[in-house]
Amino acid sequence: MQKVKIFDTTLRDGEQSPGCSMNLKEKLEIARCLEKMRVDIIEAGFAISSPGDFESVSEIAKTVKNCTVASLARANTVDIDTAWEAVKHAADPRIHLFIATSDIHLEYKLKMSRDQVLEQAEAMTRYAKKYCSNIEFSAEDATRSDWAYLAQVVEAVIRAGATTVNLPDTVGYTTPSEMRGLIEYILEHVDGADKVDLSLHCHNDLGLATANSLAGVLGGARQVECTVNGLGERSGNTSLEEVVMAIHTRPDIFGDIKTGIDTRQIYHTSKTVYNVIGQKAPLNKPIVGQNAFAHEAGIHQHGVQANALTYEILTPESVGIKANNIVLGKHSGKHAFEEHLRDMGFELSADEIKRCMEEFKILCDKKKTVTDADIEAIVMHHSSGHATATEGFELDWFAVYTSNFTTSTSTVCLKKDGEKYQQVALGDGPIDASFNAIDQIIKPVEHSFDIYTINSISEGKDTLGDVAVRLRAGDRTFVGRGLSTDTIEASIIAYINAMNKMQAQLAPQEV
Numbered sequence: 001m002q003k004v005k006i007f008d009t010t011l012r013d014g015e016q017s018p019g020c021s022m023n024l025k026e027k028l029e030i031a032r033c034l035e036k037m038r039v040d041i042i043e044a045g046f047a048i049s050s051p052g053d054f055e056s057v058s059e060i061a062k063t064v065k066n067c068t069v070a071s072l073a074r075a076n077t078v079d080i081d082t083a084w085e086a087v088k089h090a091a092d093p094r095i096h097l098f099i100a101t102s103d104i105h106l107e108y109k110l111k112m113s114r115d116q117v118l119e120q121a122e123a124m125t126r127y128a129k130k131y132c133s134n135i136e137f138s139a140e141d142a143t144r145s146d147w148a149y150l151a152q153v154v155e156a157v158i159r160a161g162a163t164t165v166n167l168p169d170t171v172g173y174t175t176p177s178e179m180r181g182l183i184e185y186i187l188e189h190v191d192g193a194d195k196v197d198l199s200l201h202c203h204n205d206l207g208l209a210t211a212n213s214l215a216g217v218l219g220g221a222r223q224v225e226c227t228v229n230g231l232g233e234r235s236g237n238t239s240l241e242e243v244v245m246a247i248h249t250r251p252d253i254f255g256d257i258k259t260g261i262d263t264r265q266i267y268h269t270s271k272t273v274y275n276v277i278g279q280k281a282p283l284n285k286p287i288v289g290q291n292a293f294a295h296e297a298g299i300h301q302h303g304v305q306a307n308a309l310t311y312e313i314l315t316p317e318s319v320g321i322k323a324n325n326i327v328l329g330k331h332s333g334k335h336a337f338e339e340h341l342r343d344m345g346f347e348l349s350a351d352e353i354k355r356c357m358e359e360f361k362i363l364c365d366k367k368k369t370v371t372d373a374d375i376e377a378i379v380m381h382h383s384s385g386h387a388t389a390t391e392g393f394e395l396d397w398f399a400v401y402t403s404n405f406t407t408s409t410s411t412v413c414l415k416k417d418g419e420k421y422q423q424v425a426l427g428d429g430p431i432d433a434s435f436n437a438i439d440q441i442i443k444p445v446e447h448s449f450d451i452y453t454i455n456s457i458s459e460g461k462d463t464l465g466d467v468a469v470r471l472r473a474g475d476r477t478f479v480g481r482g483l484s485t486d487t488i489e490a491s492i493i494a495y496i497n498a499m500n501k502m503q504a505q506l507a508p509q510e511v
C-alpha cells in the first residue's frame, strides 16, 4: 500500500476565512474529531498571528496524541521560534514554514529577488530544523511560479532538511493536468524529491481543488492538504471528504494508494464543523449535503430499490450516516439513551448525557416524534456550549406582544450569577424587539449583526428550529446557536449565546 497523508488545515486556513473564527473550546472539539477520524497531520493554527492562535496551537499540541500537530510560520526566525514554542509539547510536532516563489509575489509582496528568496528558504529551513526533525516547507503560489526556479528552491530546502515539500495552488489557478505535470516535473528534476513527501494545497477558486489534488496524487504527491467541508479563504480549500471518498471509491484509478482515514467519522466531523461556524451544508454538497444520498426522481428510486449500485456509488453508512431509527421515547431509560448516543458517534461525559437527556425528555412532551436528527441537534448544541450559559447570561423567561399592524413589544428576563435582569423594548417584529431588550441588559461592545439563519431540524410543523446568529466585532466573529420548537425562543437563546462569547473575549470586565 502507498499512503497519502491527509493534512487537515480546517483550524488554520479554514479558520482564517471570514465568518469562520472559532474559540479554543470549539477548536479542541474539532481537533478531537480529526484525531478520531485519523487524519495524519492537524495544522492547529498560525502561532505568531495572535495570542489566541498561539494558545490554541499549544493546547491542541498538548491534547492530541495520535496525529502530528503543525503550526504555520513565515520563513523568518521570530515566526519559527513562536511556532516551535507552540507545538513543542506535541507527541509529533511539525513546523510548517512558507515563502512565496512566484515572480508576482516576489516583486509586489516580498520585494525580494529570486536569489534572496532561495537563500531565505534554505536558511530558514535549516533554522527550523534545529528545533524539530519534522519540517514542512511551502512554496506559496507554487503553481504560478517558474518551474525551473521552483525546482531550485525545492532542492535547496530538501538539502536543508525539509521532510515535506508543499506546492500550493494558492489562488486556485491551476488545472488537473498542469498540477500532475508539476509534481512529475519536480520528481524528475529535483535531487531527493523522491525521499520527501511532496504535498498539494489547492484552493477552489475555479471549483477544481479536489480534481487538482487527485491529479497531483496520481502524479506522485503523497500528502493532500484539505479542510473539512472545504472551508477556507475565498472559495475554500480542497474538501477533505471529497478527496478521501474519491480515493476510497475508485481503487481502479488509484490502485494501492490509500488514505488512513476512518471514513465513518466523516459525517459527524462535518456536522461538528458546520455547527461551530453556525452554518449548514449546502443541500447539494458532495458527500455531506442533505441531498447527497437522496433520490427524489422516480426512475432513480426504482433503480436504487432494485440495486443500490444503479445510482449510488458510495453508501451513506460508509461516511457514517445512519438510518433514522426512532427507537427512543420519553419512557426510555438513561442506559438506552446513552447507548443510542454512542451508536450515533457521540462520546459524552456523564454530566453532558444527563443534560441532553433532560432536554430530550422535554422535547418528547412537545413533539409527536423525536428523531435522531433532533437528538443530534440537542447533543451538538450542548457539546459546543451553545445550549448552556456556563459563563454569562442565560434566558429566564420572555413574553412578546406582536401583530402585523403595530410595532412588537418584548419583555426579556435574563439571569446571571443568581441575579435577574429584566427589560422591555420595541422592535420591528418580535425577534428584533427581543434582541433590543437583550442589548439593553447586556450593553454589548460595539459590533455589527452579521448573519441570522433559521433551519428546521426535521419534518413536520412541530419541528425544532435551529437558529444561528453571527455577530462581528472588528475582524472577529462570534456564533451563537439556539434550539427550540419555538423559533422566537431559539432566536433569543442564539443571540444571548453569541453575546456571551463576544463579551467574554472582548469585554470580560463588563460582563
Ligand code: KIV
Residues within 6 Å of the ligand: 013, 098, 138, 139, 140, 141, 166, 168, 169, 170, 171, 201, 203
Ligand atoms: O494557500 C497557501 O499558499 C497557503 C500556504 C501558507 C500553505 O495557505
Ligand code: ZN
Residues within 6 Å of the ligand: 013, 168, 170, 201, 203
Ligand atoms: Zn491556503
